[in-house]
Amino acid sequence: MLLVKWADQGGPPVHAVTVDHNLRAESAREAKFVKDVCARIGVHHDTLVWEGRRSSGNLPDAARRARYSLMADWAEERGIPKVAVAHTQNDQAETFLMRLSREAGVDGLAAMSKTWRHGLTEFCRPVLGVERAELRGYLNAIGQDWIDDPTNEDEIYERTRARNAIDALSDLGLSPRSLATVAQHMSDVRGTLYWYVFLTAREHAQIDRGDVIFPRKQFRTLQRDISSRLLQKILKWISGADYAPRGRSVDFMLEAIRGGTGMTLHGCEMTVSDEALRFTREAQAVEGHRSSAGDIWDGRWKLDGPWPKGAEIAMLGEDGLAECPAWRQSGMPATSLKASPAVWRDGHLVAAPLSGLGNGWTASLLRDQDHFFAALLAH
Missing domain, CATH: 3.40.50.620 (HUPs)
Structure with a gap:
């Protein structure tokens, strides 16, 4: 009315x-x-x-x-x-x-x-x-x-x-x-916390073809309210899930970071080196994803190229990676590439743009770096 x-x-x-x-x-x-x-x-x-x-x-x-x-x-x-x-x-x-x-x-x-x-x-x-x-x-x-x-x-x-x-x-x-007034006060506090998350990410985070990389030393110096929120935002952005992980699961990942061990959570995989944390899509989470010509794969990738009849987009996987002899020259780790999009036809690999097997194909990330930083302020 x-x-x-x-x-x-x-x-x-x-x-x-x-x-x-x-x-x-x-x-x-x-x-x-x-x-x-x-x-x-x-x-x-x-x-x-x-x-x-x-x-x-x-x-x-x-x-x-x-x-x-x-x-x-x-x-x-x-x-x-x-x-x-x-x-x-x-x-x-x-x-x-x-x-x-x-x-x-x-x-x-x-x-x-x-x-x-x-x-x-x-x-x-x-x-x-x-x-x-x-x-x-x-x-x-x-x-x-x-x-x-x-x-x-x-x-x-x-x-x-x-x-x-x-x-x-x-x-x-x-x-x-x-009660609504108190809730609004808490919302103001939340906004301030996420502003610091945004500033921290702007200073230290890097986006590499859909992965998020963060210096390990700097991450370990963050206050817990900032580090846990940053983790949630990273995992939600990569996975495209409606909700971020919460509670004990985030605590377990923070403990894994302190202990220097990798972990999977929320459809994402975290690997830890002496220098950095790298967050990527988990291969198991996209194992069954299939897309046709022109469709978006995993909610964030669009592939363009000479579509052969009957081709589809699916993850590269370990077998596909073995067919990409130049994958190391891409600068991406195998863990990331296994979960990356590739073009398949009748069980045969046609192209894997991120792994050095272009064959006239390109892969565009729809949720790019600007999208990531904007997502840090959306709550």
Whole structure:
């Protein structure tokens, strides 16, 4: 409603989308309710139905990931650059309390971002500073009904318990606004820490054809808050994963660095020499990746050349490396090259641009050095 009012006053046109997770019998009826409201106010509406797995794992997290992925694809297909979601100050406070119960640190307690990207789509939270009651008051004032999700009353869900706890804490002055304010303070601290991560990487890190190299001596002098965040950012950037590794897994890698031993984590492999740490893609993580002509391989490589019929992109591997007699002249270690992209046809190696077997082919890194340094400031 607020976005439609903005559009009437000269703002961007509005399109609406509902994701039906298909987890409750009422969900289709609720999506239709939204569609009917949109039709009444002249807004085009689409319903996207999730057909994902329901049987195992963290269902709320899987549903959330699917929701944003579906909306991002929907927006990209329609040329819509931004998608607004209605997270409120209450959601901010509830998230803070939930993470506090898990003994989270600065990153976990920091406020939700007002904007973030999923692929080419920018998501935004325009009412993050508004209490839920204020929005309901606005809807009442204009005579618009709404539907409350019944799972919001089910205490089997952590968020419901957090919501009830905030109500109980109000006598102590712990309102949604005060908790959200603390979360924002923590977000400011997090931003400062990542600024130092950025400055440290700018001074010492090098990008070599998709690998990240960092002087070992300088890494060992970093404060732990900086070194752990730097590790997380490196591994997330190389792997292209939605989330960085956390907790004990990062601690184990820090211990490996101190002990001078290599380690694999998060689809990446770290090797340690006397002089440097080198982070590269783990061959096992890309073993099954296949791409056709013109497609992106492993989310970051694009190969160009004289495509023969039936060719595909796959990792070079140990057998492929053995067919590249000049690979040492590339200056890259075998570990990195085994996980690099190569062109194959009917089980025969056609080209391996990074390993000295060009045959008219080139390999372009889409997530380049500038992308890496920019990623250090995105959180």
